[in-house]
Amino acid sequence: MKAPKSLFQRLLGGLLLVMLAIWLVIVAMAIYDNTVVQARNTDAENKGLAKQMLLNMVALSGKPDEMARAAEGIEELRRATIKEMDRMPRPALLQVWQGEQRIHLSQYYLPAGVAVPQQNGGTLGDHWVSFSASDPATGITVRRDAMHDSRWLFTGAGASYYLAPLLYSLPFLILPAWIIVRRGLQPVSRIVNAIEERSASDLSPLPPSPYRELSPLVASVNSLMERLIARVERDKEFLTDAAHELKTPLSVIQLNAHLLLNQQDDLQRLQQADAGLRQGVARATHTVHQLLALERARSDQEDGAMLEMDLTRFLRDRLAQAAPVAMQRGIEIELDASTPCPLLLHRESAASLLDNIIDNAIKYSPDKARVTLSLQNDGQHIRLTVSDQGAGIPAALRDKVFERFFRLPGQQQPGSGLGLAIARQAAARNGATITLTDGLQGQGLTVMVEFSVLQPA
DSSP states (O other), rough: OOOOOHHHHHHHHHHHHHHHHHHHHHHHHHHIIIIIIIIHHHHHHHHHHHHHHHHHHHTTTTHHHHHHHHHHHHHHHHHHHHTTTTOOOOOOOEEEEETEEEEEEESSSSOOTTTOOTTTTOOOSEEEEEEEETTTTEEEEEEEEEOOOOGGGGOOOOOOOHHHHHHHHHHHHHHHHHHHHHHOOOOOOHHHHHHHOOOOOOOOOOOSSSSSSTHHHHHHHHHHHHHHHHHHHHHHHHHHHHHHHHHHHHHHHHHHHHHHHHHHSOHHHHHHHHHHHHHHHHHHHHHHHHHHHHHHHHHHSSSEEEEEEEEHHHHHHHHHHHHHHHHHHOOOEEEESSSOOOEEHHHHHHHHHHHHHHOOOOTTTTTTTTEEEEEEEEEEEEEEEOOOSOOOOOGGGHHHHHHHTTTOOOOOOOSSSSSHHHHHHHHTTTTTTTEEEEEEGGGGEEEEEEEEEOOOO
C-alpha cells in the first residue's frame, strides 16, 4: 500500500520551489540587464563622452599640445570619479583626431592582442560598442570604443556569482520556513486530536476554529456529524418501528402455528389456524415491505440521480401493474392524460409514490367502483389527481394520516399505516407536494400531487 504524502513536506517543498522560482527570475533579470540594458547604456555613455570631449577639443582647435593635455585631464577626472564611486571601469579606448593626425589616445584594460582601430575603422568585435563625433569646420573627430561583454554570465565564474548567495542563504531560509510551516499546521493537528479522542458514539459538533482558513473544514465536519446523527436516528426509528409493527403479526403466526400443532383432530380449527397463519404471514410480509419502502424513501432524500421522464408514460406503466388487482374486484380505472408531461424525477421514489396512491385508491374502494386519474399541465405545474369512491377521510384527520402507523378508527381494511407516509417522503424527494381533498361529487377521497414543470434550458 502506497504511503500517504506528508502535507508538511509538500508545504515545505512548495516554499522551496517558490524560492527557487524567485531566484530564477532574478537571474533572468540579471541576464537581461547585462545583455540588453547594459549594451544600451554603454552606447549612451559613448555618445555622451564623445560629444563632451568634442566640445572641449573644438575650443582648442589648432593647439595639439593643449588638446592632448586637456583630453588627458578630462580622462583623469573621469577615472577619479569612477574610483570614488567604487566602480570597475570597463575596457575602453578614446581617440582624438584632427585631420589625419591623432592628437590623443587613452586605453583602459584593453585585452591583449586587440589592435587599436584607425579613425574610420570598424568596431573591435561583437562585444564592443563604438561611436564617433566629428566637427566638419575644424576637422576634429572623437572616437570612443567601450567593451560590453556578457559572456562571463555563462561561465563557471558567472554561475557561481549568482548561485553562491542562494546556497549560502538556503540554510537560513529552511529553518524559519520549517518553523513557520510546523507552527502553521498545529491547529490542524489539534482538530485531528480532538476527533481521535472521541468515542464512537460522540457525534457532537467541533468547536469553531478561530482561523479563517480552517473554518470551512470545521463547518464541513460538523455538517457531516449532523447528517450522521440524522442517519443514526433514522436507523433507531426504523428498528423501533419494525419491532413494534412486527410484534402483532408474529404473535398471530405463533398462536396459529401452536394451534396447527395441537389441534390435529378438529378439522375446522385446523382450517381456521391455517387461514390465520397465512394472514399473519401476509401481514408481516406487507409490513416488512412497507418499512423497507419508508426507509428507502428517507434515504432517497440524499441519494440518487434525477432523470428526465414523461410522467404520462410512467403513470400508464404503473397502472398496468395495478390493473390485475383492480380487475379481480371489478374496479374500473379511468385515466385522463393526453399530453406528455416531462419532469425531472427520481425513478424509484416516483414509482413508490404512484404505487402507494394507486394501491390505496383500489384498496379502499368498494367492489365494482371506479378510480379516476387525471394529469393536467398548465405550463407552470403538473397536477396528478387520483379519486376513489371509498369511505374517504374526515377533513380533521387528513394531516394525521401522513404520520407513520396512523390508521383511521374503525378501519376494516388490513394495512400498516405507512402508505401515505411513504407517499409524502417520495413526493418531497421529487420536489412535489401532496394534499387530500373530497372525492368527486363529494364521495370518497381525492389525492392531488403537484409537480413543478421542467423549464427549458
